[in-house]
Amino acid sequence: MSDRPGLEHVQVTVNGKLFERDVEPRLHLGDFLRHELKLTGTHIGCEHGVCGACTVIFNDAPVRSCLMFAGQANGARITTVEGLARADGQLHPVQEAFRNRHALQCGFCTPGMLMTIVAFLSESPTADEVDIRDAISGNICRCTGYETIVDAALDAGRVLRGEA
Amino acid sequence: MGARYFGAEVRRVEDPKLITGQGHYLDDLQIPGVLHAAFVRSSHAHARIRAIDTSGASKMAGVIAVLTAADFGEQGGKMMPHMVPVAAVKQPLNYQPLADREVCHVGVPIAVVIAESRSIAEDAAAIVDVDFELLPAIIDWRKALDPDAPRAHSGAPDNLVAGLHGRFGAVEDVFAKAPHVFAETFETHRGGCHSMECRGVAAALAPFGGELNVWSSTQAPHMVRRLIAEHLGRDEQTVRVIAPDVGGGFGPKCSLYPEEIVIPLAAIKLQRSVKWVEDRTEHFLSTTQQRDQAWELEVAADNSGRLLGVRGRCVHDNGAYVPYGLVAAVTSLSAFPGPYALEAVDVKVDVVFTNLVPNTPVRGAGRPTACFVLERLADRVARELSLDPADVRRRSFVRKEQFPYSTGMKARDGSPVSYDSGDYHACLEAVLERGGSDFLERQKIALDRRRYLGRGIASYIEDTGLAPFEGATVRVQPSGKIVIQTGAASQGQGHATIFSQICADAVGVTIEDIVVEAGDTGTFPLGIGAIASRTAVTAGSSVHQASVAVRDKAIKVASEILEAAEADLVLEDGVVRVAGSDAQVTLGQLAFRLNGMSGIPMFSGIKPGLEATAFYEARKSTFASGTHLAEVEVDVETGRVEIRRYVVGHDCGRLINPMLVDGQVRGGVVHGIGNALFERMIHDENGQPVTTNYADYLLPTAPEVPRIEIIHFESASPLNPIGVKGAGEGGTIPAAACIISAIENAIAPFNVRLTEHPISPARLRQLIKAATISGETAPIAREEAIMACSIGVKRTV
Numbered sequence: 001m002s003d004r005p006g007l008e009h010v011q012v013t014v015n016g017k018l019f020e021r022d023v024e025p026r027l028h029l030g031d032f033l034r035h036e037l038k039l040t041g042t043h044i045g046c047e048h049g050v051c052g053a054c055t056v057i058f059n060d061a062p063v064r065s066c067l068m069f070a071g072q073a074n075g076a077r078i079t080t081v082e083g084l085a086r087a088d089g090q091l092h093p094v095q096e097a098f099r100n101r102h103a104l105q106c107g108f109c110t111p112g113m114l115m116t117i118v119a120f121l122s123e124s125p126t127a128d129e130v131d132i133r134d135a136i137s138g139n140i141c142r143c144t145g146y147e148t149i150v151d152a153a154l155d156a157g158r159v160l161r162g163e164a
Numbered sequence: 165m166g167a168r169y170f171g172a173e174v175r176r177v178e179d180p181k182l183i184t185g186q187g188h189y190l191d192d193l194q195i196p197g198v199l200h201a202a203f204v205r206s207s208h209a210h211a212r213i214r215a216i217d218t219s220g221a222s223k224m225a226g227v228i229a230v231l232t233a234a235d236f237g238e239q240g241g242k243m244m245p246h247m248v249p250v251a252a253v254k255q256p257l258n259y260q261p262l263a264d265r266e267v268c269h270v271g272v273p274i275a276v277v278i279a280e281s282r283s284i285a286e287d288a289a290a291i292v293d294v295d296f297e298l299l300p301a302i303i304d305w306r307k308a309l310d311p312d313a314p315r316a317h318s319g320a321p322d323n324l325v326a327g328l329h330g331r332f333g334a335v336e337d338v339f340a341k342a343p344h345v346f347a348e349t350f351e352t353h354r355g356g357c358h359s360m361e362c363r364g365v366a367a368a369l370a371p372f373g374g375e376l377n378v379w380s381s382t383q384a385p386h387m388v389r390r391l392i393a394e395h396l397g398r399d400e401q402t403v404r405v406i407a408p409d410v411g412g413g414f415g416p417k418c419s420l421y422p423e424e425i426v427i428p429l430a431a432i433k434l435q436r437s438v439k440w441v442e443d444r445t446e447h448f449l450s451t452t453q454q455r456d457q458a459w460e461l462e463v464a465a466d467n468s469g470r471l472l473g474v475r476g477r478c479v480h481d482n483g484a485y486v487p488y489g490l491v492a493a494v495t496s497l498s499a500f501p502g503p504y505a506l507e508a509v510d511v512k513v514d515v516v517f518t519n520l521v522p523n524t525p526v527r528g529a530g531r532p533t534a535c536f537v538l539e540r541l542a543d544r545v546a547r548e549l550s551l552d553p554a555d556v557r558r559r560s561f562v563r564k565e566q567f568p569y570s571t572g573m574k575a576r577d578g579s580p581v582s583y584d585s586g587d588y589h590a591c592l593e594a595v596l597e598r599g600g601s602d603f604l605e606r607q608k609i610a611l612d613r614r615r616y617l618g619r620g621i622a623s624y625i626e627d628t629g630l631a632p633f634e635g636a637t638v639r640v641q642p643s644g645k646i647v648i649q650t651g652a653a654s655q656g657q658g659h660a661t662i663f664s665q666i667c668a669d670a671v672g673v674t675i676e677d678i679v680v681e682a683g684d685t686g687t688f689p690l691g692i693g694a695i696a697s698r699t700a701v702t703a704g705s706s707v708h709q710a711s712v713a714v715r716d717k718a719i720k721v722a723s724e725i726l727e728a729a730e731a732d733l734v735l736e737d738g739v740v741r742v743a744g745s746d747a748q749v750t751l752g753q754l755a756f757r758l759n760g761m762s763g764i765p766m767f768s769g770i771k772p773g774l775e776a777t778a779f780y781e782a783r784k785s786t787f788a789s790g791t792h793l794a795e796v797e798v799d800v801e802t803g804r805v806e807i808r809r810y811v812v813g814h815d816c817g818r819l820i821n822p823m824l825v826d827g828q829v830r831g832g833v834v835h836g837i838g839n840a841l842f843e844r845m846i847h848d849e850n851g852q853p854v855t856t857n858y859a860d861y862l863l864p865t866a867p868e869v870p871r872i873e874i875i876h877f878e879s880a881s882p883l884n885p886i887g888v889k890g891a892g893e894g895g896t897i898p899a900a901a902c903i904i905s906a907i908e909n910a911i912a913p914f915n916v917r918l919t920e921h922p923i924s925p926a927r928l929r930q931l932i933k934a935a936t937i938s939g940e941t942a943p944i945a946r947e948e949a950i951m952a953c954s955i956g957v958k959r960t961v
């Protein structure tokens with residue numbers, strides 16, 4: 001609980017940095033990241049848990065930040081798209097593959113896609129096309145038709161396995 | 165000028181920021197002290213507003229103001245200006261920024277709450293009390309012209325928005341003499357745009373001088389500026405509209421919306437910055453859609469299956485207002501005669517009001533549905549005459565040697581429609597070849613195992629590069645970096661990349677030396693909008709022309725400085741060199757010199773600045789074309805359709821960046837897959853939207869979507885200096901027609917004719933069941949039925 005009436009105290013590590021805030025209990029995690037922490041890379045596409053644009057990695061698992069209250073993140077470790085590249089700017093293999101494969105157009109679904117795929121490949125680096133299509137079935141992209149996203153994920157899988 | 169970048173698969177310059185979360189979409193803009201808006205919207209499809217009680221909401225803590233039309237005087241209540249005012253619109257009815265008299269669809273804005281946070285604004289909006297007097301609503305567009313139909317707007321003489329008519333040739337004669345005439349009715353539906361970023365508007369007053377800054381997630385910032393200025397009675401000079409990074413557009417973000425007037429009005433009234441971001445529910449309710457058409461058509465064909473003529477009528481649901489002219493309906497009409505050299509066409513389109521959200525173009529505009537009916541008619545002819553559907557196309561296409569081909573139709577400006585270039589036959593054959601010759605065999609084997617495979621094709625043309633222009637300035641800075649400024653906004657297409665490619669080649673620099681500024685009325689004076697697959701043609705050509713002019717100027721000035729003949733100079737990698745010597749000058753040095761120094765005169769006859777502005781003017785459209793082929797499997801027990809293969813033959817003239825064109829095509833096809841199988845915006849009989857989330861309204865997701873195999877043809881357009889045509893919508897246009905054709909072919913044993921889209925599993929099951937019960941499926945007829953409409957079976961007629 002926060003000392004301030006009606007608010008909740010949240011202590012959360014995002015992209016390796018510790019943040020503490022007092023928030024309204026109804027604030028969802030997506031809005032918390034975007035508006036409280038100004039990490040606007042996480043996007044809000046539907047706020048009802050279907051589009052996947054708001055996906056972040058929450059204690060190693062991909063979650064929809066629109067379906068979770070900020071208060072529930074107390075004590076958690078979160079990675080957002082801003083935290084994917086290394087501190088020296090080197091892109092994560094999935095980011096690199098997205099650029100090489102033209103896996104984004106407007107880029108609005110992209111952070112959610114990236115986080116979903118990064119989490120998925122770290123569990124299943126040998127995933128094939130069917131697995132990947134299944135893994136991103138909860139992420140809607142209106143621009144690309146998905147094929148290049150799948151190709152990027154396959155490429156990144158090879159890199160992560162040390163094959164490319 | 166070497167082509168180092170033009171035609172190459174250059175990685176996008178837009179991507180680095182977008183893959184690292186550094187994009188700036190509307191809701192990411194950090195505007196100091198900004199207030200948040202939430203709208204009170206009509207909960208009824210048609211009602212009179214008796215009273216609006218804002219007292220409770222106004223008292224809530226954190227609420228700054230609750231505003232209705234009355235708070236903005238004349239500007240709140242008057243009708244908004246039209247984006248494309250056209251004389252054909254009989255009743256040019258548009259929104260008020262905030263309705264205070266009558267609401268004509270669910271979702272019309274009535275009041276706006278401005279508060280310290282969005283959640284407070286929404287809480288307050290929920291307790292604004294609107295007293296409605298319900299009025300009868302017209303929801304079924306098919307009945308909109310019945311004499312006793314409820315009027316979408318009370319007091320209107322009828323529900324007719326406009327009657328359009330396209331006609332050429334001796335129609336009666338052609339139909340009277342044709343050996344075969346077949347009649348068919350169709351119903352088509354497109355759905356919403358569903359850009360992953362919803363709409364949004366923010367407005368702020370500049371601290372000194374009162375310039376109004378508006379950020380809008382729009383496809384057409386200059387149009388928005390023009391209309392805001394017009395509505396607010398301001399000089400355009402005092403309004404700046406910026407489209408930041410935009411998360412997809414697909415057509416509906418080109419319309420002007422009430423929120424784009426209300427948010428600036430509120431900012432001015434309160435002298436505070438105000439932001440509104442549409443949520444997904446509002447998107448379903450208030451962002452324009454492209455819904456229904458009902459067609460009654462006849463096709464005439466000769467004995468060989470050559471198509472001779474099409475005639476009939478379409479009723480087009482316009483929705484409640486006409487914010488954007490008649491573009492959706494007009495593009496359905498002007499899509500005739502498609503890729504076919506018809507002798508006669510006579511098609512009427514009645515555009516009718518309903519009490520539903522307005523119908524404006526969604527990717528492809530009216531073309532996909534027109535393509536659907538034309539292609540279904542071509543398939544019908546094949547079926548009736550037991551022909552290979554490909555043969556009907558072969559015999560009916562405009563032939564390569566006929567270009568430029570005048571179709572007989574008239575363009576929007578009244579000039580004759582002329583197809584500039586193409587090779588429809590070659591494209592068709594290439595697609596069939598890629599599709600493989602073993603399909604019939606596989607289909608038969610599958611059928612023996614009670615599995616239903618089908619294959620369909622669909623061909624199309626698309627008018628692209630719509631008039632009048634987009635302009636561009638190319639400016640070399642003293643640093644040597646080039647900035648390209650253009651009015652053409654972007655929503656993910658990769659315009660900055662293709663403009664950079666064009667400019668880098670034409671000037672002689674590397675792509676890293678170029679930045680693109682677009683979509684800001686403050687940096688480029690004029691612009692039309694990223695619609696109608698027009699940006700590569702219009703802005704691309706302007707970038708090319710301006711770049712060539714910059715290069716010419718650089719060479720000219722360098723020849724003075726280096727005292728060498730222009731013919732001896734080479735401009736490469738940003739440096740002008742004298743061939744065979746060490747003498748050189750960089751573009752940056754030239755720009756520095758041309759930007760002027762006090763007391764030092766310019767070179768005689770040379771204007772200041774190493775820059776040029778060009779406005780390539782598109783007088784006629786360029787026509788892209790193509791053929792798609794789909795292979796599907798239908799589970800006749802469940803109605804489920806699996807797309808097993810999808811091949812695209814695509815001709816958009818010269819390719820600036822094949823990787824980006826492929827992206828446009830794939831995304832377009834998948835949108836068309838949605839239109840074929842999934843996307844239907846449903847309203848109940850009272851006009852209440854029923855499908856208002858992504859559980860009820862289905863978009864294609866990765867598992868349902870096949871790989872899209874693409875074969876490019878490059879019939880250069882003779883109409884612009886870079887030979888290009890548009891690529892943004894061609895993927896979508898024939899996709900629904902193609903998939904439905906394949907499904908019909910798969911279930912040919914049941915003798916079902918498919919004349920609608922989208923088709924859900926339940927609907928398909930229903931059609932199959934109805935056919936089975938009516939006993940039309942004699943097992944013996946199966947094979948013949950399949951043979952009769954399978955593609956790739958060569959027969960001589």
Ligand code: FES
Nearest residue numbers: 045046047052066
């Ligand atoms: S915004 Fe969270 S799933 Fe769509």
Ligand code: FES
Nearest residue numbers: 105109141142143
């Ligand atoms: S890139 Fe635009 S929604 Fe995926």
